[in-house]
Amino acid sequence: MGYGIKLRVWGEYALFSRPEMKVERVSYDVITPSAARGILEAIFWKPAIRYVVDRIHVMKPIRFENIRRNEVESKASKNRVIYASHERQQRASLLLKDVEYIIEAHFEMTDKRGPDDTPEKHYNMLLRRARKGQCFHRPYLGCREFPAHFELLEADEVPPSPAHKGETDLGYMLLDMSYKLNDKGKLEIIPHFFRAKMINGVIHIPARPAG
Secondary structure (H helix, E strand, O other): OOOEEEEEEEEEEEOOEOOOOOOOEEEOOOOOHHHHHHHHHHHOOOOOEEEEEEEEEEOOOOOEEEEEEEEEOOOOEOOEOOOHHHHEEEEEEEEEEEEEEEEEEEEEEOOOOOOOOOHHHHHHHHHHHHHHOOOOOOOEEOEEEEEOEEEEOOOOOOOOOOOOOOEEEEEEEEEEEEEEEOOOOOEEEEEEEEEEEEEOOEEEOOOOOOO
């Protein structure tokens, strides 16, 4: 029995920020694998499983739109209160408009699984929640202000993309993050990138680096 899932997601706007852009927000051309995994985790997640994104199907033309958004300069914490009216900044953002993707993914069991954690149990729970449109929190397309709609695809085959033919080089894209403690005991975040190529609307996602 396979434990894969095919999920259609769509929304009016999306922003999958490029990390090299420090001030203005500029989106990648398509959803990143880590953002796709975040949508799956919003629907169903347990410590015993880890999602692996296999393919991303880009179902609509890639369209950008420039807007200006209000942001605050600082981050709130339990020791610091943010007054938005005092720290509001207006920044330009290059967003994606009218997006639709099909995410093909599967999950693997982790070392945090318990004696009752079977693949069949978690797979059935995932399918049940996806069919009913249930989620732990509303999934979003890169930013919380851009909600994602979703539905489970039950068909064995994913329909071909009507918007993209041939091969498109999308450049380097964020694949995932890994975390480790350095010699001083401080947590380090290590980004991993891959060269994304879209062939007839399909992006094949490489395996996440070990570690």
